[in-house]
Amino acid sequence: MTLTVVKTTALTGTITNAQLAGGIDLTAKVTGTLPIANGGTNSTATTFVNATTNVTGALPIVNGGTGATSFSPGKIAQVISGGTSSSTSTSSSSFVNSNCTVAITPTASNSKVLLQFSGNGIFVTAQATAMAFQLVRTVGGVSTNLSTKFARYVGYMTTLAALNDMQEACSFEFLDSPSTTSATTYTIQIQRETGSGSVTLCANGQASSFVAMEVLA
Amino acid sequence: MIDDINKFSTAINNLKANVEWTYNANNQLNSEEEFNKILWNTGVDSNGSAIQSTTNPHSELTWTAVKAEMDKL
Numbered sequence: 001m002t003l004t005v006v007k008t009t010a011l012t013g014t015i016t017n018a019q020l021a022g023g024i025d026l027t028a029k030v031t032g033t034l035p036i037a038n039g040g041t042n043s044t045a046t047t048f049v050n051a052t053t054n055v056t057g058a059l060p061i062v063n064g065g066t067g068a069t070s071f072s073p074g075k076i077a078q079v080i081s082g083g084t085s086s087s088t089s090t091s092s093s094s095f096v097n098s099n100c101t102v103a104i105t106p107t108a109s110n111s112k113v114l115l116q117f118s119g120n121g122i123f124v125t126a127q128a129t130a131m132a133f134q135l136v137r138t139v140g141g142v143s144t145n146l147s148t149k150f151a152r153y154v155g156y157m158t159t160l161a162a163l164n165d166m167q168e169a170c171s172f173e174f175l176d177s178p179s180t181t182s183a184t185t186y187t188i189q190i191q192r193e194t195g196s197g198s199v200t201l202c203a204n205g206q207a208s209s210f211v212a213m214e215v216l217a
Numbered sequence: 218m219i220d221d222i223n224k225f226s227t228a229i230n231n232l233k234a235n236v237e238w239t240y241n242a243n244n245q246l247n248s249e250e251e252f253n254k255i256l257w258n259t260g261v262d263s264n265g266s267a268i269q270s271t272t273n274p275h276s277e278l279t280w281t282a283v284k285a286e287m288d289k290l
Contacts, residue, residue, distance in 0.1 A: 088240070089222045089240045091226060091229070091237050093237060094267040095264075095266045125227065134265070144264075198225075198226035205243050
């Protein structure tokens with residue numbers, strides 16, 4: 001017959017590893033506050049800080065914050081892509097509108113508008129004939145010439161070889177201060193700068209791009 | 218298209234020198250319908266831009282005459 005000893009009083013003293021062979025149910029058997037030194041937080045809270053609603057003030061720079069209580073938004077308010085692949089041919093020695101335009105409505109009157117033009121399919125029909133460009137801004141039906149003869153003598157060299165195989169490209173940028181919040185259209189104008197032939201932009205349907213970017217003050 | 222522009226430009230020059238015109242389209246410039254889309258310079262404004270009209274001020278530059286000259290080229 002085996003004698004079984006039943007202990008009816010609580011254990012005192014140190015619990016040995018052997019006595020923990022079955023493990024401790026941390027969910028049900030552990031109460032109280034874990035001391036910080038042993039890895040606990042000394043917190044009995046079951047919820048934590050909501051960074052969205054419970055944090056106020058400026059984060060200190062040393063902890064990764066900037067110390068700023070406000071920020072400046074980006075400077076590019078809008079980017080409008082214009083241009084055309086519809087050609088314009090002219091023998092005019094004064095400037096004529098091309099089909100290459102871009103329309104933008106600035107959101108602030110002190111904004112600047114950065115214009116980027118990339119013209120393709122520049123073609124001339126006769127020896128020593130060349131093209132020049134002009135940039136025009138139109139607001140409310142009133143046109144203002146922004147840059148007389150922005151690029152001159154473009155295409156001059158194309159007459160040295162087979163005409164139809166020699167087409168040039170030309171690009172330029174312009175920073176405008178239109179001082180308006182009204183609808184604004186920019187137009188590329190061209191003219192025959194020299195020679196007796198005609199000049200063409202976007203020959204054979206080659207596309208020219210014309211981009212307007214509003215830059216906030 | 219460029220071939221037509223090239224011939225048209227040369228034909229106009231052969232028939233009457235120093236005539237200034239503009240053609241704003243990707244179409245073949247080989248019909249009277251397209252010829253009637255030509256903008257002819259009639260002056261210059263204060264911006265240095267051409268004043269233009271589709272009314273042809275050059276009586277000798279009819280489509281028939283221009284086409285005949287183009288066909289010679």
